[in-house]
Amino acid sequence: MKRAKLSELEAAALVEKRFGLQVCCSRGLTSYDDLNIHVTVGDKWNNANIKFLSENGYVLKVLNSLDSKKTNFVHAMHATIRHVSDQGVQTPTPVLTVEGDEFCMEELPVDTENTSDDPETAEFLVRLFHYIPGEILLGKPYTKKLCYEVGQLGGRLDICLQGFFHSGYENHRRHWSLLEVSNLMTKSEALRSQEDKDLIRDVVASFKQNVVTKYPNLKRGIIHADLNEGNIIVKPRDEITHPSLNHHNTRGYAIYAVVDFGDSVHEYHVFELAIAMCYIMLESTILDPMEAGRYVFAGYMKENPLPELDINVLKECVCGRLAQSVVYGAHVHMHDPSNTHCLHTTRRGGWQLLRRLWHMDKITFLNLLRQTF
Missing domain, CATH: 3.30.200.20 (Phosphorylase Kinase; domain 1)
Known part of the structure; x- marks a missing residue:
């Protein structure tokens, strides 16, 4: 390339x-x-x-x-x-x-x-x-409201694209697609410790057993598939006169725009939610990662309520994206030691968050997400 x-x-x-x-x-x-x-x-x-x-x-x-x-x-x-x-x-x-x-x-x-x-x-x-002016989400205070609006953005996008299709998405796969979690062990040689390899092997096995087998029944459509802190544009709330989402006060930042559809794919709505949750949880410094994820979950479900079957695979999908991030980063760094940017997720505590979520049973995980505010 x-x-x-x-x-x-x-x-x-x-x-x-x-x-x-x-x-x-x-x-x-x-x-x-x-x-x-x-x-x-x-x-x-x-x-x-x-x-x-x-x-x-x-x-x-x-x-x-x-x-x-x-x-x-x-x-x-x-x-x-x-x-x-x-x-x-x-x-x-x-x-x-x-x-x-x-x-x-x-x-x-x-x-x-x-x-x-x-x-x-x-x-x-x-x-x-x-060009759309504004600032990227990266580095901004991840308040409860802002996390909620990230979820709303993901849900609204998926609802907007419901029923939409283009032939260019047929047989189109991306390296970062969550479908590729199944193939993650092919890059495991980049992991230094056996403990890390065992964790990734467990995540992949669970993904294959609990998510891949459910593909025929999961809600599907065109998704953005990369709602991260660099692809979401924010502005101070008092500067937004025509917001794409509803804002009820003028303090802090509000979601203004979304950029970069280069990873868009015809896949599963739960992937959209899992990816957004993963990145917000990783970058959250004000809120505990699970609390930040809870607000993303609530915002998404407000706009695009997912069936229980889809919600039941959410933990595996969030862990799958975290696993991709740490493994891909290690793999790139192994081949190009001068590239330290690829280790961003590791530096942000990606392994710690992955272990925390992985060792949390699914019922606890989902109950925490569903707590009322």
Whole structure:
């Protein structure tokens, strides 16, 4: 997998050539696999498909070389984005090129340490999105209300996408899909202790026995599948005049938007809830992780009540995502010791949380989630 590399001048030239916009300034945005650049533009443009300028600028998104080949999925992702946007969910939408397409393919320099006069290039899929201002959830105080709203966001997304489908999701699997928990032991060589390996083996075995066998009966649909602290945009409550969710006071932060449908899949609603709970529980510093998870659970169930069968596999799904996070992190670090970001979940207490939840019996786990406020 290769990542594109563009200078400010190259990025500006690409935006003008493909989207007819004149870039005034730009800044790089954090992205693990892709190249994302926030650009602000002048007040003149040469693109008949643009009716008005985005006052907050745009994000130039260049997919990595591997995902650039999955054009049918990109079409599916864009259809999903348009669908939820049409139903009032705040999310960045794609801008059409001067030719009227939602993306274009470009031969661009590869991000490499090679400094030769003949730099390596590859074909990358290029898009431009409207930029939504705000701050990511990461580092904000995870209050009860904010955790509840994260759950509401997940439930609302899944309800919005109920009955929606696109052929690009057929046979589409992602590395981070919870379906891949079943294959987690193939990466267990990265784990140092036998105790850790035994724990992951137990999680995988339970997932296969208690979740995989229930697949035919679980509630299914298109899900975002990555509602983490970096993909949720928040704003101070008193700044939100058109909230996507209901806010009853003006203190603290409120959920404003959701970004990055790059991991969206046609899978199970309980996966959406489990993933959101996992990340909120990991990052919670004000609330005990189980209390934070309880509020995410309550918010989700308010918008999208899951059947008892689905709720009964929630513990295995939350533990499955935690297991993925610590194992994938260790595996990446084993092959690239310089990559310390991949150990974020471990540093945030991922193993401790996994052990705590795993050794909690399911009845206790579910009773704690269902406690009234």
